Amino acid sequence: MTTNSADAASPDVLRYTAFATDPAGGNPAGIVLDAAGLDDAAMLGIAAEVGYSESAFLVPGAPDSASGSGSPGRAFDVRYFSPRAEVPFCGHATVAAAVALAERGEGAGDFVFSTRAGTVPVTVTDVDGTLRATLTSVEPHVDEVAAADLTEALAALDWPADDLDPSLPPRIAYAGARHLILAAATRERLADLSYDFERLATLMRRLDLTTVQLVWRESDLTFHVRDPFPVGGVVEDPATGAAAAAFGAYARELALVPAESELTLHQGADMGRPGLLTVSLQEGDERVRVSGAAVRIEG
Known part of the structure; x- marks a missing residue:
């Protein structure tokens, strides 16, 4: 059963900045690595409270065989919310979420994000001790x-x-x-x-x-x-x-x-x-x- 915004337990919200190696640079994003049970109102409320331009909400999903990447535990359904509304796709929150996953047990490698805009493969690499993520867009x-x-x-x-x-x-x-x-x-x-x-x-x-x-x-x-x-x-x-x-x-x-x-x-x-x-x-x-x-x- 979906947990509504009134009775959902407060999830762990990570804060990362993307497209920078200094926390004072780049674009900050809120990240919830397991948003199972959060409804739309709860996610919007969290995004508004965090106050960044977007926050990403991930739910572990099945790997996408069509994309040629991902494996059980490395595929996620992802939704993105600004403080005012949901957006179909957010690049900086995608990069931030992938690096957060890599740092928290998944390790570098390939992920599959299923978004409202479509399937987005993401690859995390370690470049001289710095984690970098590369997303591949949907058809433009x-x-x-x-x-x-x-x-x-x-x-x-x-x-x-x-x-x-x-x-x-x-x-x-x-x-x-x-x-x-x-x-x-x-x-x-x-x-x-x-x-x-x-x-x-x-x-x-x-x-x-x-x-x-x-x-x-x-x-x-x-x-x-x-x-x-x-x-x-x-x-x-x-x-x-x-x-x-x-x-x-x-x-x-x-x-x-x-x-x-x-x-x-x-x-x-x-x-x-x-x-x-x-x-x-x-x-x-x-x-x-x-x-x-x-x-x-x-x-």
Whole structure:
């Protein structure tokens, strides 16, 4: 029988930060490694109490033979909640949860996460004593943005149209969740983020967007990104794995990078929480791989 939010025992909530090796960097996530018995209201309440942009709730599940990875004890059903609502997929909480599993008895290797967006294989490796997780996205796609929606997004952000980089055109990209991608012409434009919270949230709910990914291109394969996240109840997400996967699909779809590429995304520096995300594109495989470290936040 499902335990409801009123009588559920308080689960053990771990706190990790993803896409950083310093607990003061990256994107924090709450993690419940055994959420069996928690209903939706209980998970939402825990996510709100933790207060991070997302928390992940895992229930041990059967291995997914179709994915070619995972084994009994290494496959999980996973759900993700922001302080305000459930989201179909969250990259940083996936990375954090996989590293937490590896540290707590499972060890490095392959996991299978069954999410609302689909099956997401995750591999944890030990690189010189640092645990890193690589997630493989669901099948991505990239869509045009209606002119009126783009106008509204820019108005909510208080960005003049001339501040956009014409070489990186606006699109909505999906690799487990939908993200509007807008490219700034300068690093200064990206750094100056002050937007109409409710106006942008209203547009995002109408378009079913998880974040707006703001991008500035430093070099051929290096980008700086920021992700307003008003629909999740926070002004900005510090390091956004799902958006990084969507951006990888976008960059490949528009031939902005070679079909076989490794992109470096810097995020969080403008918030004082620097993080590093690696996005890998493989020729012949439409899925996108996003990698990063994760470490425990004490307390």
